[in-house]
Amino acid sequence: xxxxxxxxxxxxxxxxxxxxxxxxxxxxxxxxxxxxxxxxxxxxxxxxxxxxxxxxxxxxxxxxxxxxxxxxxxxxxxxxxxxxxxxxxxxxxxxxxxxxxxxxxxxxxxxxxxxxxxxxxxxxxxxxxxxxxxxxxxxxxxxxxxxxxxxxxxxxxxxxxxxxxxxxxxxxxxxxxxxxxxxxxxxxxxxxxxxxxxxxxxxxxxxxxxxxxxxxxxxxxxxxxxxxxxxxxxxxxxxxxxxxxxxxxxxxxxxxxxxxxxxxxxxxxxxxxxxxxxxxxxxxxxxxxxxxxxxxxxxxxxxxxxxxxxxxxx
Ligand SMILES: Nc1ncnc2c1ncn2[C@@H]1O[C@H](COP(=O)(O)OP(=O)(O)O)[C@@H](O)[C@H]1O
Ligand SMILES: [Mg+2]
Numbered sequence: 001x002x003x004x005x006x007x008x009x010x011x012x013x014x015x016x017x018x019x020x021x022x023x024x025x026x027x028x029x030x031x032x033x034x035x036x037x038x039x040x041x042x043x044x045x046x047x048x049x050x051x052x053x054x055x056x057x058x059x060x061x062x063x064x065x066x067x068x069x070x071x072x073x074x075x076x077x078x079x080x081x082x083x084x085x086x087x088x089x090x091x092x093x094x095x096x097x098x099x100x101x102x103x104x105x106x107x108x109x110x111x112x113x114x115x116x117x118x119x120x121x122x123x124x125x126x127x128x129x130x131x132x133x134x135x136x137x138x139x140x141x142x143x144x145x146x147x148x149x150x151x152x153x154x155x156x157x158x159x160x161x162x163x164x165x166x167x168x169x170x171x172x173x174x175x176x177x178x179x180x181x182x183x184x185x186x187x188x189x190x191x192x193x194x195x196x197x198x199x200x201x202x203x204x205x206x207x208x209x210x211x212x213x214x215x216x217x218x219x220x221x222x223x224x225x226x227x228x229x230x231x232x233x234x235x236x237x238x239x240x241x242x243x244x245x246x247x248x249x250x251x252x253x254x255x256x257x258x259x260x261x262x263x264x265x266x267x268x269x270x271x272x273x274x275x276x277x278x279x280x281x282x283x284x285x286x287x288x289x290x291x292x293x294x295x296x297x298x299x300x301x302x303x304x305x306x307x308x309x310x311x312x313x314x
Contacts, residue, residue, distance in 0.1 A: 002029075002065060003026040003027055003028050003029070004027055004028065004029040004063070004064055004155070004156055004188045005025070005026065005027040005033075005050065005061070005062070005063055005156070005188075005190065006025075006026050006027075006061065006062045007023050007024055007025050007026075007049075007050070007059065007060070007061045007062075008024055008059055008060050008061070009022045009023070009024055009058060009059035009060070010022070010023040010024070010046070010049055010056050010058075010059035010060065010061050011023070011056060011057050011058040011059050011212075012042075012045050012049055012054060012056050012057050013057045018211075018212050019042045019045040019212055020042045020045050020046050020049065020056075020212045021042070021211070021212035021213045022058075022059065022213070023042075023046060023059070023209075023212075023214055024214070025207055025214060025217055027188065027190060027205065028188075028205075029155075029188050030182075030186050030187075030188055031182075031188060031189075031204040031205050032178070032182045032188075032189045032191060032202045032203045032204050032205070033188075033189065033190050033191065033203065033204070033205045033206070033207065034191050034193060034199040034202065034203030034205070034206040034207070035190065035191065035192045035193070035206075035207050035209060036193065036194065036196070036199060036206055036207065036208050036209070036303060037194070037208060037209040037210050038194065038210065038307075039194070041209045041210050041211065041212070042209050042211070042212040043160065043161075043192040043209060044083075044084055044160055044192065045212075046192075046209070047081070047083075047158050047160050047190070047192060049061060049068070050063055050068060050075075050158065050190070051063075051068075051072075051075060051076060051079065051081055051158065052068045052069070052071075052072025052073075052075050052076060053072075055069065056069070063075045063079060063156070064078055064079070064155070064156060077105075077106070077152070078152075078154055078155070078156070079154050079156045079157070079158060080149035080150050080151075080152070080154035080156070080157040080158070081149055081157075081158045081160075082145055082146055082149045082157070082158065082159045082160060082162055083160055084160050084161060084164075086141075086142075086145035086148070088133050088141060088144060088145060088148070089133060090132065090133050090134035091132060091133075091134060092132065092133060093129065093130050093131055093132055093133065094120065094125050094128065094129050094130075094131065094133060094136070094140075094144050095116060095120065095129045095130060097133060097144065097148065098115075098116040098119060098120070098144075098147060098148060098151060099112060099113070099116055101148050101151060102115060102116060102151045102152075105151050105152045106152070107151055107152055112151075115151060115153075116151075119147040119150060119151065120147070122147070122177075123143040123144065123146065123147045123177060124143070124173070125140060125143060125144060125147070128140065137170065138165060138166055138167075138170065139166050139167070139169075139170025139171075139173060139174065142162060142163070142166060142170070142174055143173070143174060143177065146159070146162065146174070146177065146178075150181075154187070155186075155187055155188060156187065156188045156189075156190070157181065157187055157188070157189050157190070158189075158190045158192075159178065159189060159190070159191045159192065160192045161192055161193055161194070162174050162178065162191070162193075163175060163193070163195055163198055164193075164194075164195070171195070171198070175198050175201060175202065178191070178202055179201070179202060182202070189202075191203065196298075196299050196300045196303055197299075197300075199299055200220070200298060200299040200300070203220070203299075204219060205217070205218070205219055206218070206219075206220060206223065206299065206302075208303060208306045208307070210307065215306050215307075216306045220297075220299055220302060223302045223306070224296075224297040224301075224302055227297070227302060227305045227306070227310055228268075228297060229256075229268075230256050230268045230269055230270055230271070231268070231269045231270075231271055231272050231274070231275070231294065232266065232267070232268050232269075232294070232295035232297075233266075233267050233269060233275055233292060233293065233294050233295060234261065234262075234264040234265065234266050234267075234291075234292075234293040234295060235264060235265040235266075235267065235279075235282070235289060235291070235292055235293075236263075236264045236265075236289070236290040236291040236292075236293070237264070237265055237287055237288060237289065237290065238288065238290055239263075240260060240265075241265055241282075241287065242285070242286075242287075244285060245282065245285050245287055246258075248281070248285060249267070252278070252281070253270075254269055254270045254271075254274035254277060254278060255267055255268070255269060255270075255274075255278065256268040256269065256270065264291075264293070266295075272294075275292065275294070279292060
């Protein structure tokens with residue numbers, strides 16, 4: 001299946017500044033792609049390039065099969081975008097805003113009223129639908145802005161830092177809604193964020209960009225595998241392993257390293273397949289095993305290792 005987003009050496013300069021530098025990536029349909037990176041890394045510029053709002057200095061991009069440089073209007077008509085500072089009409093109600101923008105986006109008149117009601121319900125704004133947006137909290141505005149991006153039922157949604165500046169409760173609500181858009185409605189989401197907890201929860205695939213350069217791309221598991229080589233597992237023996245077991249581990253071909261960590265035996269193994277073999281071996285040596293706990297690296301650990309220059313693509 002053709003990826004829904006493809007870029008090839010996409011670059012954009014602003015004078016001396018190289019905002020995006022030779023970006024090559026693919027995002028498969030139906031996934032949540034987390035585009036991570038510090039402020040000024042080039043995330044927003046990439047979104048603007050992918051929506052044909054900016055022209056690239058070099059390289060090409062295809063979105064939903066269209067060459068963005070050749071068919072920017074098709075791309076804009078079929079993708080939904082939440083920009084960093086979405087403009088809503090403060091003096092209009094939420095319902096009026098959605099009706100206005102739906103008309104602008106060319107949603108057929110006979111569908112529009114129903115679509116607006118659906119979205120107000122879906123984003124839990126219906127009870128305040130007739131209040132002016134000027135009276136809305138930041139979280140409500142952000143939900144309304146996402147609803148607006150969905151008016152024309154785009155299969156692909158670009159969200160540029162959707163939870164930035166929201167309090168934890170409002171942020172969680174937005175995250176939940178993004179989760180539903182992806183998991184239940186099957187939309188592809190291109191999510192720019194520097195909220196790593198949110199990315200951990202939402203993303204199937206992550207890319208880390210810094211100074212315009214894509215430092216790494218992959219599933220969180222793939223990136224962790226590249227950064228830490230092998231599989232890590234803690235084994236609870238209610239104490240230290242016997243000298244005999246320790247020597248056995250030293251010589252075991254599937255064990256890359258072992259040591260004590262928080263009262264448990266921590267092993268670095270060749271692969272996941274080594275876990276049952278090793279547990280059986282330990283039991284043969286008379287070890288009493290109370291728990292076997294695989295170690296999952298968080299996206300935060302992954303991100304900082306990549307920022308430190310490790311695990312880069314070769
Ligand atoms: N319109 C512009 N004119 C000049 N420089 C810009 C413009 N837009 C972005 N930049 C620069 O490009 C770099 C990347 O910015 P941006 O894509 O907004 O990063 P991010 O969204 O990751 O914070 C920054 O150095 C920024 O100052
Ligand atoms: Mg930005």
